[in-house]
Amino acid sequence: MELKEIGEFGFIERFSPEFKSLLTKNVFGIGDDCAILPMNDTEDLLVTTDMLIEDIHFLREKITPWQLGYKSVAVNLSDLAAMGATPIGTFLSIAIPPGVDVEYLDELMKGYHAISDRYQTPLLGGDTTKSVKHLAINVCAIGKCPKGQAKLRSGAQAGDVVCVTGSLGDSAGGLQVLLNQLESNEDTYYLLKKHHQPEPRIELGETLVNLNRVHSMMDISDGIASDLKHILKASGKAAKIELNKLPISDQLKRVSQQQNWQPEELAVGGGEDYELLFTLESSLLEPLQRLFLEQFGQTVFPIGVIEKGEPEIHWVKEGKKVQFGKTGFNHFQ
Amino acid sequence: MELKEIGEFGFIERFSPEFKSLLTKNVFGIGDDCAILPMNDTEDLLVTTDMLIEDIHFLREKITPWQLGYKSVAVNLSDLAAMGATPIGTFLSIAIPPGVDVEYLDELMKGYHAISDRYQTPLLGGDTTKSVKHLAINVCAIGKCPKGQAKLRSGAQAGDVVCVTGSLGDSAGGLQVLLNQLESNEDTYYLLKKHHQPEPRIELGETLVNLNRVHSMMDISDGIASDLKHILKASGKAAKIELNKLPISDQLKRVSQQQNWQPEELAVGGGEDYELLFTLESSLLEPLQRLFLEQFGQTVFPIGVIEKGEPEIHWVKEGKKVQFGKTGFNHFQ
CATH class of the missing domain: 3.30.1330.10 (PurM-like, N-terminal domain)
Incomplete structure (x- = not known):
């Protein structure tokens, strides 16, 4: 075999x-x-x-x-x-x-x-x-x-907010820049650098580990379509993710427009972002956003919620369900 | 470069x-x-x-x-x-x-x-x-x-006996069996198995770590001509090794005779034996030999002594100095 x-x-x-x-x-x-x-x-x-x-x-x-x-x-x-x-x-x-x-x-x-x-x-x-x-x-x-505080994939609870620590899809965009040999400018340089020189989110992880209301965590190495499923399977939960809330950099938006890429698809399926993906009690979201901004100048991006149900991701765009497959997103009829 | x-x-x-x-x-x-x-x-x-x-x-x-x-x-x-x-x-x-x-x-x-x-x-x-x-x-x-007991390469002292835990050169012999496509018999099978399936000396190491009079240790992965030099350099000492004391298996001796190999050269330069190489106070040699034999059915082989001097190995055969180089052993004139 x-x-x-x-x-x-x-x-x-x-x-x-x-x-x-x-x-x-x-x-x-x-x-x-x-x-x-x-x-x-x-x-x-x-x-x-x-x-x-x-x-x-x-x-x-x-x-x-x-x-x-x-x-x-x-x-x-x-x-x-x-x-x-x-x-x-x-x-x-x-x-x-x-x-x-x-x-x-x-x-x-x-x-x-x-x-x-x-x-x-x-x-x-x-x-x-x-x-x-x-x-x-x-x-x-x-x-x-x-001791005993390491954040696992298995702790997500229904009602948790799903968060990421930075823009998604830049590394996947950088890979496309490289494979398509796009010409060098500030935007393509930014995407290439995100692909070749990712930054581990050590300080953010060290802070999150001490917060009991953060229930599950992992890093994004394969893209959230794949990675979030690991959290859902380990926790026995579903998730609803709003595509409009995915943080996408201006650089990726501009290059995507020129090249006719779908930035949401790079953000969801691309991988190698090495941002943190975590779920937390909704009451912690605002205090954490303030803390991260003050301490690290860092934005926390809520992108959806954990729900009861089979370990699946329900993608939503402008209030409508969409499906993510091998050819990207398709609207349900 | x-x-x-x-x-x-x-x-x-x-x-x-x-x-x-x-x-x-x-x-x-x-x-x-x-x-x-x-x-x-x-x-x-x-x-x-x-x-x-x-x-x-x-x-x-x-x-x-x-x-x-x-x-x-x-x-x-x-x-x-x-x-x-x-x-x-x-x-x-x-x-x-x-x-x-x-x-x-x-x-x-x-x-x-x-x-x-x-x-x-x-x-x-x-x-x-x-x-x-x-x-x-x-x-x-x-x-x-x-805590603090791990055996290092740097502790060898002048007067220490240099010991190994098993026959040397079998794995190198096995590699030769393989490269020369020698026919399969009990002896060649033995050598091949020593090459392909080495046994780590975990229990022996766990015993030696508790003995203060064992001053330095490493495993034999490149052959003692190379490995013992690491101990000598780290300890700032020389060693005298007696070729006649190198433990060489009957199997390696027999195949070597048939194939016109020099088993001492395989033992010294061959590597991948994964036996332990260690130095200990001479007063511990006999008690350790008894202990290992009783507890593990294991022979300890003394092959030489640590001496003051530049970190070099002085090879001795039947009372005469010999030199080990790229073409094997040469008698001094």
Whole structure:
């Protein structure tokens, strides 16, 4: 049987039940953005890992080595942020093909160091090896958060407001800029940068982890159409999302208009935004918006609500139900 | 500049000093088999990671998927054993090329589960992705050991006895069996199995970590000619190693005789033995040998002594100095 018939999650479901019996008390393994392990009386340990493969996740001639180093760490720190953790350190495995020279690697490690320095997260170890043809990078990141407080996907409650921490679809737009070789201007540069150099929402996660009325959280790596479903499945809830409330940047709107893209579809299905997606009690929305604005200059965008029901997303545009499929949004008749 | 001009360790030396300033108190990063981090009042956390790349570390048609799954975990658990740690869990990143089907992956995960079960070490998370051509596997393993007790490479003292926990060169012999397509018999099967399915020395490491008179330790992944030098450099000491004392299996001796191999050279330069290499106060040797034999049916092999001096290995055979170079051992004139 070919892997594409069952997909990544189908593969994981084949083996993960067997490993569950090996779990000890208070250890949470496969199924959230990070694993959670007891560390001491006040803190839990969180661990995550992500692999970037050349010609699958990046094109070596399109992303600078500095950005690749930065992004390798960023996508992992975003998984820590997704549960509210503070980073402790990272581990880098890198498989280097012929033709990748020392100068390239120096630049890659400068990007790696820049984000490590920004989040005070040391590189603690790793593995360096040869590869036949493609550059492969694996980063494992560890972090900590207050004991028992890590935000899970499974806590969403009916009535919760669904929020995101920033504009959606910019990274997917950046990928389109790259694939369609659009000419460089301020707007396309902005989208490309969002694609190549995402910023993990560490400080926001560290704040949200302490708020009991935040019930569930993850980061947006595959697009909310896919990611929000993980929250809904884990929580046994439905959601209603209003397309008009999706935060879409002016840059993406302008480029989309020129290129005849549908920005809502990039926002919903594109992925790699690395914003936080979370649900909270509606009473917390306004105080949180004020707090984030004052403390971080950061807007919190409510985009819908959690409802009772089967784990499905009900998309709404101007009061009407729409359906999101492989070809984008379709109005119901 | 091409990477081969400076090598893996040259590359690591280029960036590791910059990351040292990010280390916090009691955190040990790059330079030992694992990183060490404070966990709680009684235990430290140890973390290691290793990558296996198709056509660099293994040939997909030569190793069974079960063995590949087993070995992916084994080489990481061996790094934990190398410092005396008890495994807590592993994280698997796997990049899957077209042509690797679900049945292959099921077998791989069965091997992964077998060793996880044996050492009660759950798979806690990971990343599954596509690859263009080559199978790439990264495992990150975490473990714990008594606070401040992890065995480092840097503790060797003059007068220490240098010991190993099992026969050397079998895995390198197995690789030769494979590359030369030797015919299958009990001896070649034994060597192949040692190459494809190494056993991490977890229980031995867990015992050695509690013995203060064991001063330094690591595992043998590149061969003692290379690995022991890490201990010598970290400790600022020299070593005298007696070739006649290297434990060499009867199987390797017999196949070597038939094939005109030099088993001592495989033992010293071959690597992937995943035995423990450690140094201890000479007064502990006999009691430890008795303890290991009684408790584990395990022989401890003393192969030489630590001496004052530049970090070099002095090889001795039948009382005479010999030199180990790229073409093997040469007698001094």
